[in-house]
Amino acid sequence: MGILLVDGGRTLQGQVEVQGAKNSVLPILAATILACGQCVIEHCPRLRDVDASIQILRHLGCSAQWESGALVVDTARMNGCSIPDELMREMRSSVIFLGAVLARCGQAELSYPGGCELGPRPIDLHLTALRALGADIEDRGGTLRCRAEKLCGAELVLSLPSVGATENAILAACGAEGTTVICNAAREPEIMDLQEFLVKCGARIHGAGSSTVTVEGGRKLHGCVHRCIADRIAAATLLSAVAAAGGEAVLTGVDYRQLSTVTAALSEAGCRIRSQKSTISIVRRDRLHCIRPVRTAPYPGFPTDAQAVLMAALLRSEGATVFVENIFENRYRHVDELARMGADIRVEGRVAVVCGVETLHGAALRSTDLRGGAALCVAALAAQGCSRIGELQHIDRGYEDIARDLRALGASVLRVESEEPHGEENKPEAQAKREIRLPV
Numbered sequence: 001m002g003i004l005l006v007d008g009g010r011t012l013q014g015q016v017e018v019q020g021a022k023n024s025v026l027p028i029l030a031a032t033i034l035a036c037g038q039c040v041i042e043h044c045p046r047l048r049d050v051d052a053s054i055q056i057l058r059h060l061g062c063s064a065q066w067e068s069g070a071l072v073v074d075t076a077r078m079n080g081c082s083i084p085d086e087l088m089r090e091m092r093s094s095v096i097f098l099g100a101v102l103a104r105c106g107q108a109e110l111s112y113p114g115g116c117e118l119g120p121r122p123i124d125l126h127l128t129a130l131r132a133l134g135a136d137i138e139d140r141g142g143t144l145r146c147r148a149e150k151l152c153g154a155e156l157v158l159s160l161p162s163v164g165a166t167e168n169a170i171l172a173a174c175g176a177e178g179t180t181v182i183c184n185a186a187r188e189p190e191i192m193d194l195q196e197f198l199v200k201c202g203a204r205i206h207g208a209g210s211s212t213v214t215v216e217g218g219r220k221l222h223g224c225v226h227r228c229i230a231d232r233i234a235a236a237t238l239l240s241a242v243a244a245a246g247g248e249a250v251l252t253g254v255d256y257r258q259l260s261t262v263t264a265a266l267s268e269a270g271c272r273i274r275s276q277k278s279t280i281s282i283v284r285r286d287r288l289h290c291i292r293p294v295r296t297a298p299y300p301g302f303p304t305d306a307q308a309v310l311m312a313a314l315l316r317s318e319g320a321t322v323f324v325e326n327i328f329e330n331r332y333r334h335v336d337e338l339a340r341m342g343a344d345i346r347v348e349g350r351v352a353v354v355c356g357v358e359t360l361h362g363a364a365l366r367s368t369d370l371r372g373g374a375a376l377c378v379a380a381l382a383a384q385g386c387s388r389i390g391e392l393q394h395i396d397r398g399y400e401d402i403a404r405d406l407r408a409l410g411a412s413v414l415r416v417e418s419e420e421p422h423g424e425e426n427k428p429e430a431q432a433k434r435e436i437r438l439p440v
């Protein structure tokens with residue numbers, strides 16, 4: 001596994017087209033199972049989690065390959081309904097295959113999903129929804145055995161608007177006889193994208209984007225060509241990078257309305273943001289200042305996935321900003337790493353207080369999770385000197401090529417594959433060897 005070398009302290013300038021959305025394409029790849037045919041997924045980001053989805057699809061007997069930049073999936077010859085533990089553990093979204101496999105095969109066998117460690121991430125709401133549609137689910141020592149001779153539409157009331165449970169319920173409901181109404185559904189744009197994909201495949205669904213989603217199930221679906229929406233969290237990361245380092249940038253191919261809470265926070269901190277339908281431009285000249293408390297919430301609230309990168313952008317701001325993480329219990333694991341660069345952040349439970357400092361310095365850092373890793377990149381751009389960021393497997397789950405995108409903005413970021421034996425990569429001579437290759 002490689003490391004990222006970031007030479008901080010220079011302002012940014014440039015333009016980037018935002019990658020396709022991880023959280024959109026992953027449920028869509030699970031949904032291809034319902035299409036029983038060929039689906040062409042355009043603007044599909046090349047990520048570790050997408051690779052994991054491809055492996056799952058292939059394990060189930062489907063084909064999936066890259067053709068001219070698109071991912072072409074054919075699920076006509078699917079011949080399996082169980083997913084091994086090692087594939088399930090690769091990512092959180094492996095659990096979304098449950099609803100799709102159950103709807104297509106009437107049975108499914110899999111274990112609990114992996115994904116970022118952000119505190120407990122139960123799947124009780126997923127299972128409750130599937131049971132309400134008629135699935136019989138048994139947990140045998142961590143293996144879920146699911147059967148449903150027939151799924152029947154029902155009214156499902158989610159006790160909280162879980163993104164994954166909403167997606168699983170939609171997929172299972174497509175295979176159920178009759179109408180399913182999902183109340184208190186998550187309203188994330190990625191659920192609208194899933195609906196759009198399924199409707200192109202012939203499904204009857206409406207309401208995604210609101211808290212009531214209605215699925216008229218039992219229809220035979222077919223393949224389609226679909227272009228995934230842009231990744232609003234990757235966009236938030238790039239905006240935060242410019243906010244941290246200063247300079248100006250234009251992001252293209254992104255729907256600014258999906259980023260309104262993030263851009264509002266950056267504007268409040270002193271960035272100048274201009275948005276058109278599919279572009280967002282940002283200018284940051286002067287030192288940022290503290291902002292009102294940032295409270296994460298389900299969409300359309302401030303996204304928990306953008307909490308770490310916004311925090312990184314504010315490390316050198318004037319004054320103190322309070323963050324309240326309301327979605328996950330343990331989503332401040334990046335804080336200790338940021339402290340290595342000189343950041344002043346105090347955490348108590350779900351609250352973190354960022355007291356802006358005058359300067360940050362480069363340091364040897366480890367990604368703790370996907371967005372925590374991205375936050376280290378953002379902070380490193382605002383730090384004096386070189387930072388080394390390791391444990392990139394986390395960042396690779398959700399960013400196509402963060403070094404490429406930051407370089408497009410003029411940042412000095414280089415990915416090198418580790419040549420030194422494990423444990424020796426941080427020694428001064430290994431560091432010097434790598435620093436020589438830093439672009440200037």
Ligand SMILES: CC(=O)N[C@H]1[C@@H](OP(=O)(O)OP(=O)(O)OC[C@H]2O[C@@H](n3ccc(=O)[nH]c3=O)[C@H](O)[C@@H]2O)O[C@H](CO)[C@@H](O)[C@@H]1O
Pocket residue numbers: 022023026092093120121122123124125126127160161162163164165186298304305327328329
């Ligand atoms: C692949 C994907 O799309 N991941 C996103 C999805 O994750 P994910 O779908 O896992 O997130 P959920 O919306 O389900 O989780 C929100 C909250 O509900 C709780 N919960 C969830 C399900 C359940 O059965 N029981 C339960 O208690 C979770 O522990 C968490 O506290 O939404 C999160 C919240 O916006 C994002 O951070 C993730 O990037």
Ligand SMILES: C=C(OP(=O)(O)O)C(=O)O
Pocket residue numbers: 023091092093114115116305370371398
């Ligand atoms: C937490 C995230 O992803 P996942 O739900 O796939 O772990 C994320 O995208 O920030």
